[in-house]
Amino acid sequence: MIPYEKRSDKELFDLLNQSDDKAYKVIFERYWEPLYRRVSSMAPDREETKDILQDVFLDLYNKRGTFESTDSLGGYLYRAVRSRMLNLARNYKVTQKYLQYLTYALGDETPAHQRPDQTLVDREFEERIEMEIASLPSKMRKIFEMSRLEYKTHKQISSELGVTEGTVKKQIQYALARLWSKLSCFFFMFVMLAILILHKLFN
Numbered sequence: 001m002i003p004y005e006k007r008s009d010k011e012l013f014d015l016l017n018q019s020d021d022k023a024y025k026v027i028f029e030r031y032w033e034p035l036y037r038r039v040s041s042m043a044p045d046r047e048e049t050k051d052i053l054q055d056v057f058l059d060l061y062n063k064r065g066t067f068e069s070t071d072s073l074g075g076y077l078y079r080a081v082r083s084r085m086l087n088l089a090r091n092y093k094v095t096q097k098y099l100q101y102l103t104y105a106l107g108d109e110t111p112a113h114q115r116p117d118q119t120l121v122d123r124e125f126e127e128r129i130e131m132e133i134a135s136l137p138s139k140m141r142k143i144f145e146m147s148r149l150e151y152k153t154h155k156q157i158s159s160e161l162g163v164t165e166g167t168v169k170k171q172i173q174y175a176l177a178r179l180w181s182k183l184s185c186f187f188f189m190f191v192m193l194a195i196l197i198l199h200k201l202f203n
Helices: 009-017 021-040 046-062 073-090 092-107 122-133 138-148 154-161 165-201
Strands: none
Touching: 009 073, 021 046, 021 073, 021 122, 046 073, 046 165, 122 138, 138 154, 138 165, 154 165
């Protein structure tokens, strides 16, 4: 009898389809490392890489008995990895860099030295934020910049500009609403770009 370790992918796939657990174990050992290298090149987080692969192999096991005899084991596994990486590009972990920066830029009074590393932010995205801020009506822009860039309180802004604190608060709210509206579409362009890059890398 041929040892499982020396059987071809097709033989192992056929045995797995017959619910052979030993075939599954050999498939796992044969493909874990090359798949790990592929995923880790795109998802540097080690735990995230392991999670993706565990999902792929669990799905493989759960689908045993449903594969066609013409299916390719390697082809199936690499397609499964690609699918999960594309999904990853759409989820929180990939988009968090841009969401986090946008939150700090538009909706937080945290000093600049406490912000996320600016190398995480694409310069073009940062320039777009600056451009949209510059397009605000002059009074609104002034109040917004004093709040978000100079980190002044509503009371300080009210005193310096001779307006009520209620006016300051409303102007900042209007500015935030306008900027979120303008930048939301631009932000999702980055998500789509990430998806396209991943698609090209896995094809």
